[in-house]
Amino acid sequence: MTPVALVLWCIAVLLGVSILAVMMARWSRATAVIYGASFCVSAVAFVTVLLQLTAASASAPLPLVLPLGLPWLGAHFRLDALAAFFLVVINLGGAAASFYGLGYGRHETAPQRLLPFFPAFLAGMNLVILAADAFTFLLSWEFMSLVSWALVMTHHRERDTRMAAYIYLVMASFGTMALLLAFGLLAGASGSYDFATMRMATHTPAVAAFVLTLMLIGAGSKAGLVPLHVWLPLAHPAAPSHVSALMSGVMTKVAIYGFIRVVFDLLGEPAWWWSMVVLTLGGVTAVVGILNALMEQDLKRLLAYSTIENIGIIFVSLGLALAFEANAMTWAAALALAAALFHVLNHSFFKSLLFFGAGAILTATGERDMDKLGGLIHRMPFTSFAFLVGSVAISALPPFNGFVSEWLVFQAILQSPNLPQWGLKIMVPAVGGLLALSAALAAACFVKAFGVAFLGRPRTLAAQLAQEVDRFSLTAMFVFATLCLFAGVLPGIVIDALAPVTFTLVGDRMPVQTSVPWLSIVPITESRSSYNGLLVFVFIALSASLAAYIVHRFASRSLRRAPAWDCGFPEASPQTQYTSGSFAQPVRRVFGTHLFRARESVEMPAPGDPEPARFTLDLRDLIWEGLYEPIAGAVWFTAERLNHLQFLTIRRYLSLVFLALVFLLLVLALWS
Amino acid sequence: MNGLTFDIAHLLAGGLVLVSFMMLYQDRLYSLLNMFALHSLVLTLSVAWQAYVQQAPHLYVTATIALVFKAIIIPVALHRMIRRLGIHREIETVVGIGPTMFAGMALVALSMVVMLRVTQAADPLAREDLAFALSVVLLGLLVMVTRRNAVSQIVGFMSLENGLVLAATGAKGMPLVVEISVAFSILIAFIVIGVFLFRIRERFDTVDVRALDDFKGKRRR
Structure with a gap:
């Protein structure tokens, strides 16, 4: 069996495991079984791709075409050196996260929300890397996004989690849309979605620059490029920790793979x-x-x-x-x-x-x-x-x-x-x-x-x-x-x-x-x-x-003079230790004053008042306020205005259709 | 093709547009129905002439379907429906006749400009046919938009469909199956809408679609 077929089998097994997880959701040993199976499969895939990466094969590997997906295209899978390297990263991370999950997953309150999606997530990431045509790539990419969204939603009763998952979903769809357009441009008028054909095509500088921009948006939003990063610090921590490890440590790498694959491999000669x-x-x-x-x-x-x-x-x-x-x-x-x-x-x-x-x-x-x-x-x-x-x-x-x-x-x-x-x-x-x-x-x-x-x-x-x-x-x-x-x-x-x-x-x-x-x-x-x-x-x-x-030999035993009953700590309360805020204060004052509009204020109680003094710190996220809130406001405003369209008479709906048709005909008449 | 065949085809297709215009200013339902029957009749003639010109016998079937269903059965059925509903006296245009006619002329001009420019490569008969067909379609839509009675909206819809058939027969080599399926879907639409008309009538005592709007449920304030 060729390595690419073996990895595909691993993916199939992982998908099977996730179906198994759905079936045995109520069983108490399910956690151990699912993570154990995920670990074994990921380990097999890891060894396979590691051998593939180290076995220096000079010839370019041929794609494996499965009769799935679009009927005239099929699903192409290919395991070249780049894919092998990223598969090493993914399957190593996947195996370790599964192993970690064997212990960590036992503390999960609702494992049935998490278990079916975990192996599917691993499978999705593997599929993205193996894909060798745009259709399979986008489909796997979206699958990966959706499954990771489900994983973020594991603790869905918390309000912050729902918010994070919502923002993640919006950003992921936006990114996929950019990728879709990028691949559309790469395919060009001939419309061939096979990577091998795309690689042969030549593009005008404008088209190539446009593809680069779209890839920066599409892959960048997944990887967390500023200013498309806003979802990442919300969604990654909201998931269970081993999933956070996978999302941060591995899924962002899948995005980088997408960028490298398109910009270095498919797009041709770069401009400086x-x-x-x-x-x-x-x-x-x-x-x-x-x-x-x-x-x-x-x-x-x-x-x-x-x-x-x-x-x-x-x-x-x-x-x-x-x-x-x-x-x-x-x-x-x-x-x-x-x-x-x-x-x-x-x-x-x-x-x-x-x-x-x-x-x-x-x-x-x-x-x-x-x-x-x-x-x-x-x-x-x-x-x-x-x-x-x-x-x-x-x-x-x-x-x-x-x-x-x-x-x-x-x-x-x-x-x-x-x-x-x-x-x-x-x-x-x-x-x-x-x-x-x-x-x-x-x-x-x-x-x-x-x-x-x-x-x-x-x-x-x-x-x-x-x-x-x-x-x-x-x-x-x-x-x-x-x-x-x-x-x-x-x-x-x-x-x-x-x-x-x-x-x-x-x-x-x-x-x-x-x-x-x-x-x-x-x-x-x-x-x-x-x-x-x-x-x-x-x-x-x-x-x-x-x-x-x-230090031990000479300093520890030397005589020191210190206050009695002090034990080396000048102050008894643990509150007097450095906190994360106080540790970061110098940096915050230097950089944060402009970048975060950091404002500190101290409220001192009146003399004789036993109240404690208060220190308040105000940080603002300028990227969120300057970029996302206006967009959200505009969308909301438009939606409010368009809401009236829900409540028209039948005749008005007909008139809308009619006017749209006439408008299009007018455009056609004036255009050509 | 000699000049006469072309002229006759042109005359019939133009006649269809003319009847469409006549439908625009009918403000009684009975006369609107009569106009629709005339519309279908002209369509039948036009299709039959195309069948003769193109020597395509299957177009005679289309013509027969148009004659039987659209020129006879549907108008008669609608007549009976109107009588049973008791709405033959209703005047129900929304927009005045003058503006409607002007809009209709603008639409015809628009469809001529679009079609004659787009189909430069096609043969002249098909070109004219397509331009007229688009006019008929647009005028049918205009009828639907400017009426508020459900029956007259059906009539507008049917005349729109006549325009489609005209376009289809103008283009050579359209298979009969398509036409038959279009004809039958129209018939089924007619039956469904007819049934609905009576249901609406039972519930609201009128077939004025404004009654439906009032009943669309929670309105957002």
């Missing part, structure tokens, strides 16, 4: 100015995303905003790849594209890990608000450790994987002086500045997340009584933590695995990394730059152990 648009959007997305994350005190929403930041980084990298490809600098394009794909992989690792951690906290304490947590490192040491690894990795600190991919992005940015266009020469370093800013803010953000939730003392009883979570959840987290370290220490293996992908898309690859001595990676040539994750890891481990030893 496209990259300006993509770079700008990516840079703005990164900074806006991470600033929002810093302002957030809900842990899962913070993670969702951080997803937006990472999407920004990936889009910056894709923009760079476009710029280099347009100027025929294929080696640099391969570097930028590899950096983007590497970051896709990394983000799926650490974002899934962090959402699993947030889910573990939710299981243990029932809280998502960081200001009600604290001191969890004593109660949940393993979760804390895994969450720490994820935080360090997402903050792009060596020796973990986040550093490597962002370092590669910066290596690509450093190639910008070689670009011939002055606009790009000036702009790329500016975007690099935005990326550096967002990386620093991300580090601050995750210091905040880890520090406020896990360090210090418990702020509530729930945090004080927290228990370590079950082994399934911990295993899933530690698998990702290990992968974060592995991809950070041995990035050469990953980069070499990406080579066939970059080769098919931009016609070049990064230098072979596994042959570089001492496990270093060399993006361009050894004389320019190299990085050795293993060396950094060993150095960090040694120096940290040494420092810990010295």
Whole structure:
């Protein structure tokens, strides 16, 4: 059986499992069975596509055509290197989320609302990647959106969830409409929806630019590009945590796949100015995303905003790849594209890990608000450790994987002086500045997340009584933590695995990394730059152990003078600890005053009044207020006006039809 | 094709438009029905002439259907219906006759402009036919729009359908099945609407469609 057929069988089995879940909705063991089955199938698919990706097949694979869908088209499925890479990401995330669900799902109050959709969601994402014609692609895309919407609606009794799901549904339909138009333009007048035929077609610059815009809207709204990101921080946290992990860590990657597939593969030669648009959007997305994350005190929403930041980084990298490809600098394009794909992989690792951690906290304490947590490192040491690894990795600190991919992005940015266009020469370093800013803010953000939730003392009883979570959840987290370290220490293996992908898309690859001595990676040539994750890891481990030893040996036992009964804490109340709001205050004052119209006000009680002083903070979402509220208002206004059409007489309806016909005839008469 | 055949076809199709105009200014139901019968008769002649010109015997079947159903059965049935409903005295135009006629002329001009320009490649007979047919369709719609009695709306609808048949026979090679199915669907529509008329009448004591509007349920304020 060919790999593509095997993956299709896996998809079929997953769909069967979701039907099974409907049938055994009332059975108490259903959770274990469904997640177990999903795990096994995803693992099989993962191994299949991993073998396919690493087995370097030079020839382009042929599509598998099934007699489904449109009768004259059929359903085309194809597993090339790009698809294989994204399937690796999806099925690894899917397998881990299923495994995590084995433990986490036991706490679900209404599993029958969740279980049927979970395997279907995995199947939908797999189908999108495998699809090799526009019809199948759009159908699977919409299937994926709808099923994920159902997953967001799991806790539908909460008002916020319904609101989030509604906004998600609207944005998803809008995005799909943009994709539909994009594929319509790609198919052109000949109307062939097969990707292989689309690839052959040539487009005028105007049409190509229009397709790019539509793809930025369609795929960007799914991935969370600013200003189409508004649904993401609402919908991702509203789902159960392992689904949040899948949506944030994996589904956004499906959107990126769609963008890469169309813009790099189907659209033909890029124009250099496209990259300006993509770079700008990516840079703005990164900074806006991470600033929002810093302002957030809900842990899962913070993670969702951080997803937006990472999407920004990936889009910056894709923009760079476009710029280099347009100027025929294929080696640099391969570097930028590899950096983007590497970051896709990394983000799926650490974002899934962090959402699993947030889910573990939710299981243990029932809280998502960081200001009600604290001191969890004593109660949940393993979760804390895994969450720490994820935080360090997402903050792009060596020796973990986040550093490597962002370092590669910066290596690509450093190639910008070689670009011939002055606009790009000036702009790329500016975007690099935005990326550096967002990386620093991300580090601050995750210091905040880890520090406020896990360090210090418990702020509530729930945090004080927290228990370590079950082994399934911990295993899933530690698998990702290990992968974060592995991809950070041995990035050469990953980069070499990406080579066939970059080769098919931009016609070049990064230098072979596994042959570089001492496990270093060399993006361009050894004389320019190299990085050795293993060396950094060993150095960090040694120096940290040494420092810990010295501190313990000499400082811990030395005599200290301190106030009596103070135990090292100057103030007894846990309320005096840093909260997420107070930690973010300096950043908020610098950036938020304009970006969020942040206003702080302190109300002091009159002298002698025993009332407490009050501090109020007012943040506003300018994108929501400036873009979405006017649109919603206009739609509402129009709907109100058109409402009268519901209550006309029969004769008036006839007149409307008649006048419409006459109007169309008039247009025809005057037009031609 | 010689000049005479063309002229006769032109005359009959033009006659159909003329009768459509005559329908526009009838303000009594009986006379409207008579005009409709005349309309169908002219259509029958026109279709028969097309059958002769195109040497397409199946068009004679169409002509017979038009004659039997539209020129005889339906007008007679509607006559009886009106008598049973007791509405033969009703005057029921909404818009005055003058504006209606002007609107009708504008519509004919519009359909000529559109059709003659669009169908430049077609053969002249079909072109003229199509232009006239579109006029008849539009005039039928105008009749429906300017009346408020359900019976006259049916008549407008039927005359619209006559326009469709004219268009269909003008184009060569239209299969009989299509025409028969159109004819039968019209017949069924007629039966259904007739049944409904009596139901409406039973309930509201009138077939004035304004009564239906009052009864459409909750009105939004």
